[in-house]
Each structure stands twice: as C-alpha cells, then as structure tokens.
Amino acid sequence: MTGLENLKNIAAKIRKELFITVYNGGGGHIGGALSSVEIMTALYFGGVLKYDPRNPEDAERDRFILSKGHSSTLLYTTLANAGFISAQTLATYGKPDTRLGGHPKIGDIPGVEATTGALGHGLCFATGIALAAKLDGKNYGTYVLLGDGECQEGSVWEAALFAAQRRLGRLTAIVDYNKLQAMDKLCNIIGLESLAGKWKAFGWDVIETNGHDIAQILNALGGREENHDDAPPRAIIAHTVKGKGISFMENEPLWHYRLPNKEELKIVKTELNISDEELI
Amino acid sequence: MRDAYLSALHHLAGENKNILALISDNGAIVYDKFRRDFPQQYFNYGISEANMVASAAGLASCGKIPFAYTITNFLTMRAFEFIRNDVCLQEMNVKLVGTGAGFSYSTLGPTHHGTEDIALMRVLPNLVIFSPASPKETYKAAIACAKHAGPTYLRLGTSKEAEIYNSDYDFIPGRGIILKEGCDASIIATGSIICDALEAAEALEKEKISVRVVNIHTIKPLDGELIVRCARETGAVITLEEHNINGGLGGAIAETLLENGCAPMFVRMGLDGAFCKGYGTRAEMKRMNGLSPEHIAAKVRDAVRAGSKAGRQ
Numbered sequence: 073m074t075g076l077e078n079l080k081n082i083a084a085k086i087r088k089e090l091f092i093t094v095y096n097g098g099g100g101h102i103g104g105a106l107s108s109v110e111i112m113t114a115l116y117f118g119g120v121l122k123y124d125p126r127n128p129e130d131a132e133r134d135r136f137i138l139s140k141g142h143s144s145t146l147l148y149t150t151l152a153n154a155g156f157i158s159a160q161t162l163a164t165y166g167k168p169d170t171r172l173g174g175h176p177k178i179g180d181i182p183g184v185e186a187t188t189g190a191l192g193h194g195l196c197f198a199t200g201i202a203l204a205a206k207l208d209g210k211n212y213g214t215y216v217l218l219g220d221g222e223c224q225e226g227s228v229w230e231a232a233l234f235a236a237q238r239r240l241g242r243l244t245a246i247v248d249y250n251k252l253q254a255m256d257k258l259c260n261i262i263g264l265e266s267l268a269g270k271w272k273a274f275g276w277d278v279i280e281t282n283g284h285d286i287a288q289i290l291n292a293l294g295g296r297e298e299n300h301d302d303a304p305p306r307a308i309i310a311h312t313v314k315g316k317g318i319s320f321m322e323n324e325p326l327w328h329y330r331l332p333n334k335e336e337l338k339i340v341k342t343e344l345n346i347s348d349e350e351l352i
Numbered sequence: 353m354r355d356a357y358l359s360a361l362h363h364l365a366g367e368n369k370n371i372l373a374l375i376s377d378n379g380a381i382v383y384d385k386f387r388r389d390f391p392q393q394y395f396n397y398g399i400s401e402a403n404m405v406a407s408a409a410g411l412a413s414c415g416k417i418p419f420a421y422t423i424t425n426f427l428t429m430r431a432f433e434f435i436r437n438d439v440c441l442q443e444m445n446v447k448l449v450g451t452g453a454g455f456s457y458s459t460l461g462p463t464h465h466g467t468e469d470i471a472l473m474r475v476l477p478n479l480v481i482f483s484p485a486s487p488k489e490t491y492k493a494a495i496a497c498a499k500h501a502g503p504t505y506l507r508l509g510t511s512k513e514a515e516i517y518n519s520d521y522d523f524i525p526g527r528g529i530i531l532k533e534g535c536d537a538s539i540i541a542t543g544s545i546i547c548d549a550l551e552a553a554e555a556l557e558k559e560k561i562s563v564r565v566v567n568i569h570t571i572k573p574l575d576g577e578l579i580v581r582c583a584r585e586t587g588a589v590i591t592l593e594e595h596n597i598n599g600g601l602g603g604a605i606a607e608t609l610l611e612n613g614c615a616p617m618f619v620r621m622g623l624d625g626a627f628c629k630g631y632g633t634r635a636e637m638k639r640m641n642g643l644s645p646e647h648i649a650a651k652v653r654d655a656v657r658a659g660s661k662a663g664r665q
Contacts, residue, residue: 200410
C-alpha cells in the first residue's frame with residue numbers, strides 16, 4: 073500500500089467514526105465536519121504536524137487550532153486516531169459526564185490547544201502563539217482551520233492584517249471553503265469571492281487546493297522549509313464539499329446540524345460501511 | 353496614573369523579558385521610553401482590539417505575560433467576548449489595562465468615558481479587577497497584576513490624578529483601605545474620585561458629621577469584611593464611583609451587605625442609569641453629572657439625617 077492509499081484509508085476510517093460519534097452521541101455539526109476530513113487527515117497523518125500524544129505539552133510541538141469549533145467531533149475523532157484520547161473516551165461524546173463538548177475546550181482533553189466555538193477567535197489566538205514562537209526563536213508551526221462562513225467575522229481580518237504585518241511565516245490558515253453556511257449558500261448571504269484574492273490582498277501567501285485530495289493538500293502544506301521567519305503567513309483555500317462522503321448530505325445546507333432518519337441512516341450505513349453493531 | 357503605570361511596566365519588563373507591552377495605537381509619545389528600552393517587548397496591534405486581546409491569550413498560552421493596554425471602552429466593550437472566551441474562560445495570564453476610567457477624558461464625550469466597564473468586567477469569572485485611586489497606587493496595582501498568576505483588569509484614569517498617599521503603604525490585593533476614620537457614615541469609593549470624597553468628608557466635619565472614607569482599590573475580590581464592618585460601625589453607607597451605579601461598585605457592595613444580613617442607610621452615587629452629560633474638565637464633568645464634592649456632601653448629609661430620624665422612630 074502506498075502512503076497515499078494509507079492516508080485515504082485513514083480518512084475513510086475517520087469519516088466513518090466521525091459519523092458514528094455524532095450519531096451515537098445524539099447530534100453534532102455533521103456537515104462542516106465531513107468537509108474537513110481530508111484536511112485533518114493530511115495534517116495529523118501526512119507528516120505535517122509534529123506532535124507526540126505521550127507528551128502533548130511538549131514546548132516544541134506544532135500547534136493546531138480548530139477555529140471552526142463546531143467541527144469538534146472531527147477533532148475528537150482525529151485525536152482518538154492520533155492517540156491523544158482512547159476510543160472509549162471518544163464513545164462518551166454526547167453522554168453524561170463526557171469531557172467532549174459540542175465545542176472544544178482547552179484542558180478537557182489533551183491535544184486541544186484553544187477553546188473555540190465562537191467564530192472569529194482562533195486565528196487571533198493563533199497570532200499570539202506564532203508571535204511567541206518568533207520571539208523565542210522556536211521553529212514550531214501554528215496551524216488554524218477556519219470555516220468559510222467564519223470569514224465573515226471582522227476579527228478574522230484583524231488577525232490577518234496583524235499576521236502579515238509581523239511576517240508570521242510559521243502561521244498557516246486553512247479555510248474549509250465548502251461555500252455553505254448554516255442557512256444557505258454563502259453567495260446568497262455574504263459572498264466571499266474572491267476569497268483567495270482577499271487573503272492575497274491582506275498580505276498572505278495563498279494556495280488554492282482541492283480540499284478532498286490528500287496529495288494536493290499535502291503539496292499545499294509543504295515546500296516552506298526555508299526562511300520561515302521572514303516570510304508572509306500562508307493561507308490555504310481548500311475547496312471542499314459540505315457533507316462530503318454522504319451523498320444526500322453533500323451541498324445541502326440542511327445538514328449543517330441534523331441527524332438522519334431511518335431511511336437516511338440506511339444510506340449512510342451503506343456508503344460508510346457501518347454495521348448495526350456500531351450504532352446504538 | 354498613566355505615567356505610574358508605564359513606570360511599573362518599564363520596571364517589570366526590565367526584570368522579565370516575558371513581560372510584553374501590547375497597545376492599540378494609543379498615544380503618540382507615551383510609550384516612547386518603553387519602546388526605546390524594550391523594542392523586542394513592545395507590540396502595537398493597530399486599531400484592532402479583538403485581535404489584540406485574543407492574540408494576548410495566545411501569547412500567554414506560550415508563557416508570555418502580555419499587558420494589553422488601550423482606552424477602556426475599546427478594550428472592555430469592543431473586545432468583550434474575546435476577554436470572556438480567550439482570556440477568562442481559558443484562564444490565560446493576560447493583563448488587561450484600560451485607560452479613560454470615568455470622565456478622565458473630560459471633553460472627549462461619552463464614547464470615551466468608561467462608565468460601564470466595572471459592571472462588564474465584574475461579571476466575568478476568573479478575573480481580578482484593580483481600580484487604583486492615585487499614581488502611587490497605580491504603580492503598586494500594576495506590580496500586583498504581574499504577580500497574580502491569571503487574568504487581571506487594571507482600570508486607569510489618564511494623567512492628572514492627584515496623589516492621596518503621603519508615604520509608602522501596604523497594597524494588599526482584595527483589602528480596602530480606610531483613608532479617613534469617621535463614625536456617622538462611610539463613603540466607600542473606587543478610583544481617583546476618592547479625592548472628592550475626602551474633600552466632602554472634610555467639609556462635613558465642620559458640620560459635626562464624622563465621615564469614614566474607604567478606598568476600594570480591588571473590585572474583585574471585594575473586601576466584604578471591611579464593607580460589612582463599615583456598615584455596622586457607621587450606620588450609613590454611601591458608595592461612590594465614576595461609573596454607572598448599576599452593576600458597578602455600588603451594586604457589588606449592595607450585594608455584599610444584603611448577603612451578610614446588613615441593611616444600613618444606603619446610597620449609591622454615580623451615573624444613575626444614564627450616560628454622562630456635557631463636555632468640560634474632569635471636575636466640571638463631575639459637577640454636571642452630580643458627583644462634585646458638594647453633591648457628595650449633600651448625599652452624605654441626607655443619609656445621616658435620614659438614618660438618625662429612622663433611628664428615633
């Protein structure tokens with residue numbers, strides 16, 4: 073098996089476990105979580121992020137911040153596969169006394185670098201982490217995953233201006249550009265085109281990629297081994313499909329936050345290869 | 353107060369390179385000395401308070417001790433949710449510093465007058481709040497911010513506050529200070545308006561009304577023990593603040609008194625559910641808004657008389 077095939081298998085496993093987590097937990101923001109599966113797979117399993125689940129506070133670790141905190145179930149599923157939490161802990165999602173909230177909270181489980189959920193915070197927080205690295209001469213990277221609807225928040229652009237001004241070259245913002253927000257298509261609410269043009273205009277190096285093609289994502293995330301400390305920050309605009317991998321959820325705003333009915337569940341089980349025993 | 357704060361920050365930065373000065377484009381020259389002496393510890397975030405506050409939290413998550421400074425309304429109101437979620441909820445070691453408390457920006461109008469910030473900050477868990485009364489106290493409060501491991505808010509005026517302490521004194525976070533003894537009533541105040549309370553108390557002495565004046569330099573945690581003692585010993589409590597009376601010092605003291613079974617004659621002085629009126633010097637602003645020494649003396653006089661009348665019935 074090639075490395076890429078292995079990553080595709082991991083993505084398929086995460087997508088399946090993500091659905092099981094949301095379904096068994098009684099709900100979650102499923103659509104946007106599904107659209108970021110390949111991005112998270114590339115970051116955590118494609119050799120991008122430096123991390124050690126046995127030493128999650130390592131000062132030299134790369135930092136990942138899920139600014140679109142409503143995709144918490146994807147973060148938890150990814151962290152479980154990366155060894156930060158157990159499968160048993162993942163299965164507590166949605167149950168009484170769980171440590172896995174509807175939005176990630178720092179300190180609840182290892183691997184969560186910031187409390188997010190209110191949109192427009194994660195990139196601002198990350199500018200501080202990236203600035204601290206620069207001040208301390210550290211070479212860790214700071215990665216932030218934003219939603220596209222989140223880019224309607226003014227604070228995102230405050231942070232974007234600051235990061236460019238300070239040339240925070242070890243800061244990478246990835247925008248999950250699925251072009252849907254909670255109620256409708258972005259273009260029918262507050263359109264963002266040209267999203268790549270906006271980040272460029274704010275002083276960032278911008279790469280557009282297919283957000284479901286792991287090879288392309290890895291290519292976009294690579295190639296910055298030199299001159300980090302005097303480079304512009306980097307934005308990766310990942311073109312994705314909200315609800316990716318479950319046919320009737322794809323590109324449907326309805327599936328921002330919803331659980332399937334019995335008929336729909338049959339389709340999901342077929343498409344994600346889920347057995348009866350895996351669902352409760 | 354501003355100079356005292358900058359002096360303290362300069363001292364702190366010299367001792368610890370993790371102390372950082374974050375500002376939001378404030379003042380053309382006031383940070384010049386700091387910028388010259390500690391260029392690697394100085395960051396002007398531009399006019400973007402939300403990013404400055406959350407970025408400060410990110411810095412703190414990596415061991416830095418950022419002092420994020422700007423005009424208090426822009427800090428505590430514009431960036432409120434960032435203070436809540438990024439600083440207080442995550443218990444990040446960020447030091448928030450707001451200038452322009454009360455009417456200290458005198459003629460600049462209500463957008464610049466910090467008259468609701470105490471209420472907004474007081475409701476936030478995990479936040480220690482200092483509201484010093486003089487330059488000397490500002491210096492000590494800034495040092496106390498650095499010593500406290502966790503989020504703090506330091507409420508400052510601007511540059512013309514009078515000194516009330518003739519000599520050195522112990523600044524103990526969470527412990528109020530009796531500046532003047534008295535037995536007929538207590539004025540419990542916060543910030544530099546304490547000077548007006550002292551002036552009013554002095555005038556009332558000539559009328560044989562003995563007024564205790566108490567400085568609450570720490571809004572949170574509040575010195576409940578001292579407040580209850582003042583109520584029990586003097587019978588009347590007048591709270592005084594350059595702030596709205598709702599949710600500020602007066603509200604905090606009312607809660608404390610009632611929860612301790614204490615119901616003295618009680619008057620809250622401050623802006624009574626309104627924004628400030630007029631444009632003028634700080635003294636003129638206080639006069640136009642019912643907070644001059646004469647206004648204070650009148651309220652205390654009325655409270656003492658009402659209290660003794662009630663006592664006779």
